[in-house]
Amino acid sequence: xxxxxxxxxxxxxxxxxxxxxxxxxxxxxxxxxxxxxxxxxxxxxxxxxxxxxxxxxxxxxxxxxxxxxxxxxxxxxxxxxxxxxxxxxxxxxxxxxxxxxxxxxxxxxxxxxxxxxxxxxxxxxxxxxxxxxxxxxxxxxxxxxxxxxxxxxxxxxxxxxxxxxxxxxxxxxxxxxxxxxxxxxxxxxxxxxxxxxxxxxxxxxxxxxxxxxxxxxxxxxxxxxxxxxxxxxxxxxxxxxxxxxxxxxxxxxxxxxxxxxxxxxxxxxxxxxxxxxxxxxxxxxxxxxxxxxxxxxxxxxxxxxxxxxxxxxxxxxxxxxxxxxxxxxxxxxxxxxxxxxxxxxxxxxxxxxxxxxxxxxxxx
Ligand code: SAH
Numbered sequence: 001x002x003x004x005x006x007x008x009x010x011x012x013x014x015x016x017x018x019x020x021x022x023x024x025x026x027x028x029x030x031x032x033x034x035x036x037x038x039x040x041x042x043x044x045x046x047x048x049x050x051x052x053x054x055x056x057x058x059x060x061x062x063x064x065x066x067x068x069x070x071x072x073x074x075x076x077x078x079x080x081x082x083x084x085x086x087x088x089x090x091x092x093x094x095x096x097x098x099x100x101x102x103x104x105x106x107x108x109x110x111x112x113x114x115x116x117x118x119x120x121x122x123x124x125x126x127x128x129x130x131x132x133x134x135x136x137x138x139x140x141x142x143x144x145x146x147x148x149x150x151x152x153x154x155x156x157x158x159x160x161x162x163x164x165x166x167x168x169x170x171x172x173x174x175x176x177x178x179x180x181x182x183x184x185x186x187x188x189x190x191x192x193x194x195x196x197x198x199x200x201x202x203x204x205x206x207x208x209x210x211x212x213x214x215x216x217x218x219x220x221x222x223x224x225x226x227x228x229x230x231x232x233x234x235x236x237x238x239x240x241x242x243x244x245x246x247x248x249x250x251x252x253x254x255x256x257x258x259x260x261x262x263x264x265x266x267x268x269x270x271x272x273x274x275x276x277x278x279x280x281x282x283x284x285x286x287x288x289x290x291x292x293x294x295x296x297x298x299x300x301x302x303x304x305x306x307x308x309x310x311x312x313x314x315x316x317x318x319x320x321x322x323x324x325x326x327x328x329x330x331x332x333x334x335x336x337x338x339x340x341x342x343x344x345x346x347x348x349x350x351x352x353x354x355x356x357x358x359x360x361x362x363x364x
Pocket of ligand 1: 122165167168169171225268269270301303305
């Protein structure tokens with residue numbers, strides 16, 4: 001295990017920070033840029049692989065710094081090509097990342113926390129509780145590991161890469177680290193994944209929605225709703241007691257006003273059979289969004305089952321009916337196709353599951 005308290009994780013530094021770290025060790029600035037490119041562009045995960053650095057420098061770096069801190073414990077491959085990585089932090093906490101191949105692009109779903117403090121009743125991650133928030137380096141590293149696994153070390157991705165902050169954790173309870181990771185990943189000399197290719201999902205941390213509204217270079221935003229009334233939302237997503245729908249949708253309205261061309265803003269609505277999927281609830285949801293003058297699209301996500309959770313996914317016909325009611329009231333909506341359900345990689349299934357996931361386990 002790496003003793004991280006003594007070493008600095010270089011994947012969590014911006015290019016400028018890395019340059020000044022290197023200068024402090026008495027090395028010239030260009031070495032800092034070289035190491036940044038090695039980590040973020042060539043996606044190298046050890047100093048030993050950086051053969052263009054002098055051996056003495058590599059040895060010194062090994063004593064004071066780390067080029068990677070996450071280790072992949074297991075890797076699960078779905079029938080649909082989705083891959084789930086179960087990783088461990090240096091202090092032995094689980095981190096999960098999902099790679100979702102699509103025809104025209106690939107999507108990497110990263111986690112912002114190990115576990116999650118929110119107690120959404122339909123989500124398996126809630127059962128872990130919060131273990132801790134991830135550092136910027138740990139967020140960036142998940143993307144590096146997934147890309148290297150999919151394409152080979154440092155190989156250029158053949159398609160575009162989109163990122164979604166929809167893995168374990170509440171990204172807006174780890175806002176500063178998240179935004180720092182977003183800035184690092186945008187560097188043209190590094191991963192070069194720009195904010196408009198990133199979507200971050202929140203259960204509704206209102207102050208951070210307002211904060212994001214004031215940031216010019218920002219990721220796209222998604223808001224998890226799950227219920228059209230406070231009464232039901234209080235029950236399904238306890239965070240609603242702190243920031244109820246009026247307040248949340250007020251902040252959403254303000255955010256929507258700041259949208260620039262090309263930016264995406266969406267709602268997510270997990271469909272739970274017999275709980276939040278009636279015709280009446282579709283009308284309530286449409287009226288609620290219309291009353292707040294919100295134009296964002298609603299993504300309907302059929303519930304992904306997870307054994308201890310007391311819910312069933314809404315039947316496809318119910319989802320279609322719900323969607324057509326929303327649309328009849330002018331709300332655009334879209335039914336999201338679940339990916340990686342067979343390997344516990346789908347929304348709400350990330351709980352560091354290591355057993356009972358069938359045949360396609362690939363240990364690395
Ligand atoms: N904490 C953030 C990020 C997690 S995103 C948030 O709540 O937005 C995960 C998305 O998956 C959320 O929209 C959530 O509502 C949805 N989700 C959670 N559990 C699910 C499940 N079992 N089936 C389908 N979707 C689920």
